[in-house]
Amino acid sequence: MNNKLKRGRGDLVFDIINYTLLTLGMLMVLYPLYFIVIGSVSDPNAVYEGRVYLLPRGVTLDGYRRIFKEESIWTGYGNTFLYTFSGTALNVVLTISAAFTLSRKSLPGRNFFMFMIIFTMFFNGGLIPSYLLVQRLGLIDKIWALIFPVAVGPWNLIIARTFFQTSIPDELCEAAYIDGSSHIHMFIRVVLPLSRALIAIMVLFYAIAHWNSYFSALIYLRSESKYPLQLILRNILIENDVSSSMVYDAYSVGEKQKLADLIKFGVIIVSSIPVLILYPFVQKYFVQGVMIGAIKG
C-alpha cells in the first residue's frame, strides 16, 4: 500500500515535468511557423519595428495581392507541379514493380540485386561523374534531368519490399499461378489492389521530395522559364531578389525592403499550401511508412 502511494506521487511529479517539457518543446516548434502566418498578414511597418509578437497588427492582404500578380511564382508553381507529377509517376511504377519481384523469396539472383541496390546507399561516384553523365546523355536543361537521375530511391524500395514480404505471402501468388495467371496479370489484379496503403505512402514520399527539391534544378536547368518553384523561392528568400514588378510602387529602398519582407512571409505560405493540404494524409502515411521501414527487412 505504502509502496503504491509512493509510486503514485513519483508518477505525478513525472507527469508534471513531462507535460511541461513537451509543451515547451511544442511551442518552440510552433511559434516560428505561427509567426510567419501573422507576419504575412500584418502591416510591414509593424513587423519591421518589432511590434508583432503574438497577434497580427494592421491586418493587410497586400503581400498576397503582390504575390498573386507575380508571374514567375506561378510559372514556378506550374513547373513544379509538372515535375512532381511525372517524376512521382515514374518513381512509384518502378519502385513498386521492382520491390514486388525482389520480395519473392524463391527468386534466383535476389540477394545479388538487393546488394547491388543497397550498396549505392553507401557509396557513389559523386557529383561530378553524375553531372558529366547527365550532360553526355543530352539531358541538360531538360525536364528529364530532374526525373531520371532520381527514378528509384533505394530506401523507398526497401520499404516497399518489406511491405510485400509481410503482407503478400508467397502462397497467395502460387495459388494464382496454379489458376493460370501470369506474373504481370497477377501483380496488377491481385497485388496492387491489396497494396493501396503502400502506394499512398510511396506517392507521398516521392511527391514531397520532388516538391521540395532544388539542387537538381540548380545544376541541370539553364532557362529560367523551366525553373521549379524552389528556385524562384531561392531568389526571393535567399538572394533577396524580389523582382521590381512586385514592389514597383515603393518610393524608397527602406520601403522596398519592408514590402520584400512582407512578400517573403507570404511566399513561404503560398509555396507550402499543397503540402499543408496534404499534411493530414501525409502524416498518417508517412508514419506508417517509417513503421514498415522499422521492421528490418
Next chain:
Amino acid sequence: MKAGTERKIKFIFTNYQLYLLLFPTIVFFVVFRYIPMYGVQIAFRDYMVTKGFLGSEWVGLKHFERFFQTPDFWMLIQNTLGISLYNLMAGFPLPIIVALLLHQLNHKGYKRFIQTTLYAPHFISIVVLVGIILVFLSPRHGLINHLIRLLGGETVFFMGKPEYFKSIYVLSGVWQSTGWGTVIYLAALSNISPELYESSIVDGANKWQRMLHIDLPGILPTAIILLILNSGYMLSVGFEKIYLMQNSLNRTTSEVISTYVYKTGLINAQYSYSSAIGLFDAVINLFILIIVNRLARKFSETSLW
C-alpha cells in the same frame, strides 16, 4: 549442384515476367549509379571533354596530392567534421528523449496534437527553412534581434559572424527534424510487450523507472542501427542547406567538402580535381561506416551486417 543450376535456369525461363518487372529499375541503377562509379576514374586522369573518360591522360594521384596540399584542406576537414559531430551530438539523443517522454504521455488527444506539431517542420523545404532562418535572424528587423534589443542587448549580425554558423546550422536542423526523428523510436516502443509493463507495475516500478529499465533498453537496438547509418555520412554534410546559408562573411566556418566540390567542379569546371575530392570523401565515409559497424558488432548485439 548441377541439378540446382538447371532448376534455377528453368525458374528464370518460366518466371521471366518477374524479371521484366525488375528490369527497368536495374537499368536505372546501372546507368545512374554504377556508370558514375565507373566514371569516377577521371579523378586519376586529366579529364578533357573531347577525349572522354578513357581517352584522357592518366595522372595517378596528382589531384589528390593537390587537394591535400591546398591551404583550404584543413579548414574543409575541420568544418565538415565539426558540423557533423556537433550535429550528431545535438541531433541524435534528442529524438530518443522526446520519444521516451511522448510514450509516457497518457492523454491520447494531447499526445497526437504535440506529434502533429513536432512533425510539421520536417515537410518544409530546405529553401523555405533557410528563408525562415534569414528572416528571423536579420540584423535590423529580424524577430530575434528585436528581442535582443528589447532585453537591452546589442544587435547581432548572425549570418555574418563565422562563429555562429555551426550553431545556426545545427540548431535549425534540430528544430526541423527532432519531431520526425521520434517516429522510428515510437514504432520501436509500440513493439515492447505490455507484459513487461504489467509485471514491472506489480513490482512497484514508477514511470521514471519503467522508462529507464524497459523503454530505453527496448529502443537501444534501433538507436544503434541509426547511429551506424549516420556515421556513414560523417564527411558528407548535406550540400543543400549549407550552400544556401553561405555568404562571403561566414565562409571560414561554412565551407565544407560538398560545397567545395560543387564550386571547384561545376562552377570552375575543374572536373578531375573535384572528382578526386568527391572520391576521397566517399571512401572515407565508407571506411568510417565499416569501422563503426564492426565496433557495434563487438560491443553490442546489433549491427548492420
